[in-house]
Amino acid sequence: MANTFAFAETRGGTLRKVALEAVTAARQIADATGGGEVHALLVGAPGVATQAERLGQYGADVVIVVENAALALYSPEVVAATAAERIRTGGYRAAVFSASAQGKDLAPRVAAKLGVSMAGDVTAFAVDGDSVVVKHPVNTGKVIATLALTGAPAVLTLRPGAVQAAEAARTPRVENAAPALDPAAARVVPKELITGNTAKLDLGEAPVIVSGGRGLRAPENFKLLEDLAAAFGNAAVGATRAVTDDGWRPHSDQIGQTGRLVSPDLYIACGISGAIQHLAGMRTSRTIVAVNKDREAPIFKLADYGIVGDVLEVLPALTEAVKRVKR
Amino acid sequence: MKMAVCIKRVADMETRFRIAADGRSVDQAGLKFDISDFDGYAVEVALQIKEKEGQGDITVLSLGPDIVQEQLRKALSMGADRAVQLKTDQVPFDGLLIARVLADALRDGGYDLILFGRMAIDSSNQTVGPMTAELLDLPCITAASGLDIANGRGTARRELEGAAELLEFPLPAVVTIDEGIARPRLPSLKGIMGAKKKPLEVKPVSLGEPHLTVKSMELPPERTGGRILGEGPAAVPELVRLLQTEAKVL
Ligand SMILES: Cc1cc2nc3c(=O)[nH]c(=O)nc-3n(C[C@H](O)[C@H](O)[C@H](O)COP(=O)(O)OP(=O)(O)OC[C@H]3O[C@@H](n4cnc5c(N)ncnc54)[C@H](O)[C@@H]3O)c2cc1C
Ligand SMILES: Nc1ncnc2c1ncn2[C@@H]1O[C@H](COP(=O)(O)O)[C@@H](O)[C@H]1O
Numbered sequence: 211m212a213n214t215f216a217f218a219e220t221r222g223g224t225l226r227k228v229a230l231e232a233v234t235a236a237r238q239i240a241d242a243t244g245g246g247e248v249h250a251l252l253v254g255a256p257g258v259a260t261q262a263e264r265l266g267q268y269g270a271d272v273v274i275v276v277e278n279a280a281l282a283l284y285s286p287e288v289v290a291a292t293a294a295e296r297i298r299t300g301g302y303r304a305a306v307f308s309a310s311a312q313g314k315d316l317a318p319r320v321a322a323k324l325g326v327s328m329a330g331d332v333t334a335f336a337v338d339g340d341s342v343v344v345k346h347p348v349n350t351g352k353v354i355a356t357l358a359l360t361g362a363p364a365v366l367t368l369r370p371g372a373v374q375a376a377e378a379a380r381t382p383r384v385e386n387a388a389p390a391l392d393p394a395a396a397r398v399v400p401k402e403l404i405t406g407n408t409a410k411l412d413l414g415e416a417p418v419i420v421s422g423g424r425g426l427r428a429p430e431n432f433k434l435l436e437d438l439a440a441a442f443g444n445a446a447v448g449a450t451r452a453v454t455d456d457g458w459r460p461h462s463d464q465i466g467q468t469g470r471l472v473s474p475d476l477y478i479a480c481g482i483s484g485a486i487q488h489l490a491g492m493r494t495s496r497t498i499v500a501v502n503k504d505r506e507a508p509i510f511k512l513a514d515y516g517i518v519g520d521v522l523e524v525l526p527a528l529t530e531a532v533k534r535v536k537r
Numbered sequence: 538m539k540m541a542v543c544i545k546r547v548a549d550m551e552t553r554f555r556i557a558a559d560g561r562s563v564d565q566a567g568l569k570f571d572i573s574d575f576d577g578y579a580v581e582v583a584l585q586i587k588e589k590e591g592q593g594d595i596t597v598l599s600l601g602p603d604i605v606q607e608q609l610r611k612a613l614s615m616g617a618d619r620a621v622q623l624k625t626d627q628v629p630f631d632g633l634l635i636a637r638v639l640a641d642a643l644r645d646g647g648y649d650l651i652l653f654g655r656m657a658i659d660s661s662n663q664t665v666g667p668m669t670a671e672l673l674d675l676p677c678i679t680a681a682s683g684l685d686i687a688n689g690r691g692t693a694r695r696e697l698e699g700a701a702e703l704l705e706f707p708l709p710a711v712v713t714i715d716e717g718i719a720r721p722r723l724p725s726l727k728g729i730m731g732a733k734k735k736p737l738e739v740k741p742v743s744l745g746e747p748h749l750t751v752k753s754m755e756l757p758p759e760r761t762g763g764r765i766l767g768e769g770p771a772a773v774p775e776l777v778r779l780l781q782t783e784a785k786v787l
Contacts, residue, residue: 221697221700283702284702286677286679286704287676290671310697310698311680311695311696311697311698312697314663314679314680315667315679315680315695317664318632318663318664318665318666318667318668318671318679319667319668319670319671319677321633321664321668322633322636322667322668322669322670322671322672323671325633326633326748327631327632327633327634327747327748327749328632328633328664328749329662329749330632330661330662330663330664331661331662331663343752346661347661347757348659348660348661348754349548349550349554349563349658349659349661350550350658350661351757352550352553352554352756352757353554353556353563353754353755353756353757354754354755354756354757355630355751355753355754356751356752356753356754356755357630357749357750357751357752358749358750358752359748359749360748360749360750361748361749370698397676397706397707397710398676398677398678398704398705398706399704399705399706400702400703400704401692401702401703401704401705402702402703403697403700403701403702404700404701404702404703405699405700412698412699413698413699414698417786418786461682461696461717462696462697462698462699462700462701467574467658468574468715468716468717470698475786476780476784476786476787486550486551487550490550493757493760496784496786497780497784497786498760498762499776499780505765510762510763510765511762511763512760512762513762513763513764514760514761514762514764514784515764515766515776515779515780515784516763516764516765516766517765517766517767517768517769517772517773517776518765518767518768518769518772519768519769519770519772520769523769523770524769524770524772524773526770527770527773528773528776528777531773531774531776531777532777532787535777535781535787
C-alpha cells in the first residue's frame with residue numbers, strides 16, 4: 211500500500227481535463243499497490259481552492275492547495291520547487307503529471323530536483339513489483355517501447371486521453387501550503403497568457419477532429435470544415451503544417467510531430483496527403499476518414515474509410531448528411 | 538556570446554522500422570542518420586544569434602560512440618566553432634544519465650546560452666534539456682517557439698494547447714527549441730571544407746546506473762486501412778452508414 215501524487219493542472223484558475231486524468235491514473239496506481247491515498251497538488255491564485263472538490267470527485271483523498279497572488283500564471287520554477295518538496299517529504303510510490311505543454315515542462319524539472327529518472331508521454335502503465343512498467347511511443351509513433359521505471363518515486367507524464375477520467379468520489383482533506391520558492395525570487399517570469407478563442411473545443415479534448423490540409427485550396431475554404439465541425443457539435447478543427455506555415459490557420463491548430471498529438475474517436479482528414487510528420491500526431495485516432503482527390507495519397511493507407519474526390523464538393527454533402535443524423 | 542548546443546544523432550524517420558533480434562531495439566541495418574530535427578533548429582538559432590551580434594562562439598556537444606562525430610562535423614559545417622564528443626559505447630534511454638554527463642561537461646564552460654532540441658525525435662522523451670538545466674541550477678525555458686535575446690536577458694514564447702505564453706528570463710540560461718523559430722541551413726561546400734579544420738575534442742565519460750530501461754520494443758498494430766468507399770459526394774451516404782453501424786462514432 212503506497213500513496214501516489216498527482217499534479218492538478220489548471221489554466222486561468224480552472225482545472226484542465228488532463229488534471230482529472232492524472233488523478234484517475236494516480237488512483238489506479240494507488241489501487242494497484244493495495245489501496246493507498248492519492249494526493250493532488252493544486253497551485254494558483256487565491257480562489258483556486260474551489261477546484262479541490264472536483265479533484266475529490268475523481269479520487270483525490272488529499273488536495274494540497276497552494277494559493278498565492280503571484281501565481282495566476284504558471285511559474286515553472288515556483289511550481290517545480292513546490293511539487294518537488296511535497297514529493298520528497300510525502301514518500302510517494304509514483305508522481306503523475308500530464309504530458310501537456312505544462313506537464314512536459316514541469317515533470318523533468320521535478321524529477322531532476324529529486325534525482326530520479328522519469329518516463330515521458332506514457333500511453334499505458336502497470337505496477338510490477340518494484341518497477342512501474344509503461345508504454346511509450348518512440349520514433350514518431352512508428353515503434354512502441356515498453357519501459358521499466360525502477361526509481362522511487364516513479365515520475366511519469368501521461369499522454370492526454372490515454373486514461374479516461376473516472377469518478378471515484380470522496381470528500382478530500384484540504385491542506386493549505388505555501389510555495390516552496392518565493393515567486394519574487396523566480397528567475398523565469400511568466401509575463402502573459404495569450405488565449406485564442408476559448409469558446410472553441412480544444413483539439414486534445416474533442417471526440418471528433420475535422421482537419422484540413424493544402425487540398426482545401428484557400429484559407430476561406432476552412433469555413434467548410436467549421437461547418438462540418440458545427441454539424442457534429444463535439445468537433446474541433448485541426449490543420450497540417452503546410453497550412454499553419456502559410457498562415458491559413460493558427461500554429462496552435464497544427465497536428466503532427468511538431469504540433470499536437472491527438473487521438474480522438476473520429477479523425478476526418480480533408481485534402482491532407484498523409485506525410486509521416488502529420489501521421490505521427492493522429493495515427494492513434496480510433497477511426498480515420500480521408501477525403502483526397504488523389505487515389506494514391508498515403509493517407510488512404512492509414513484511413514479506415516476513404517473517399518476519392520474534391521473536398522470542396524464532398525464536405526458540403528457530408529455536412530448535410532451529418533446534420534440529418536444529428537437532428 | 539558563448540553558446541553551447543546539445544545535438545543527438547538519430548535515424549531518419551522516413552522509413553519502415555524493424556525490431557532487432559534482441560527485441561529491445563530498432564534494427565539499424567539500412568537506416569540513414571542525421572541530427573535530430575529540433576537539435577538542427579537549435580544549431581540554427583545559435584548561428585543566427587551569433588550573426589546578429591556579429592560575434593560569438595558556438596560549441597556543439599553530442600554523447601555517444603564515435604559515429605556521432607558525423608553529426609558533430611555536420612554542425613561544424615553549418616557554422617559551429619568547436620565540437621565535443623562525450624564518448625560512451627551506447628546512448629542510454631534514461632534522460633537523467635545523459636543530463637548528468639552533459640551538465641558536467643557544460644558546468645565550467647562559461648556559456649551564456651545553452652540550447653537543446655525540444656525533444657529527440659527517436660526517444661520522444663523531452664526530458665534531457667530541463668533536467669540538465671536543473672542540475673546546473675540555470676533558468677530554463679522549454680519548447681520555445683519564439684526567442685529574443687538582448688542585453689543579457691531573453692523573452693520566449695511557448696505554445697500551449699489552444700493558447701501560448703510569454704516568459705522572461707536572465708542569462709545564462711538553458712532553452713529547448715521547438716520548431717517555428719528557424720529552419721536549419723544546409724552546410725555550404727566552404728563550410729564542409731572549413732569544418733575539417735575545426736577542433737573536435739573526444740572526452741570519454743562514464744554513465745551512471747539507469748532507472749529507466751527498455752524492456753521491449755514492438756511495432757504498433759497495423760491499421761487495416763485502404764478501404765476506399767467511392768468517389769465524390771456520391772460516396773457520402775455509405776460513409777455515414779459505416780460511421781454509424783461499423784465504427785459507431787456517429
Ligand atoms: C521536421 C518536420 C516536422 C514536421 N511537422 C509536421 C507536423 O507537425 N504536422 C504536419 O502536418 N506536417 C508536418 N511537417 C510537414 C509534412 O512533411 C508535410 O509537408 C505536411 O504535412 C503536408 O501538408 P498537407 O497534407 O496539407 O499538404 P500536401 O502534402 O501538399 O498535400 C495536399 C493534399 O491535398 C490533396 N488535394 C489537393 N487538392 C484537393 C482537392 N481539391 N480535394 C481533395 N484533395 C485535394 C492532394 O492530393 C494532396 O494529397 C513537418 C515536416 C518536417 C520536415
Ligand atoms: N546523446 C545526446 N547527446 C547530446 N544531446 C542529447 C543527447 N540526447 C538528447 N540530447 C539533447 O536533449 C534533447 C532532448 O532529448 P530527449 O529528452 O531524449 O527527448 C535533444 O533534443 C538534444 O538536444
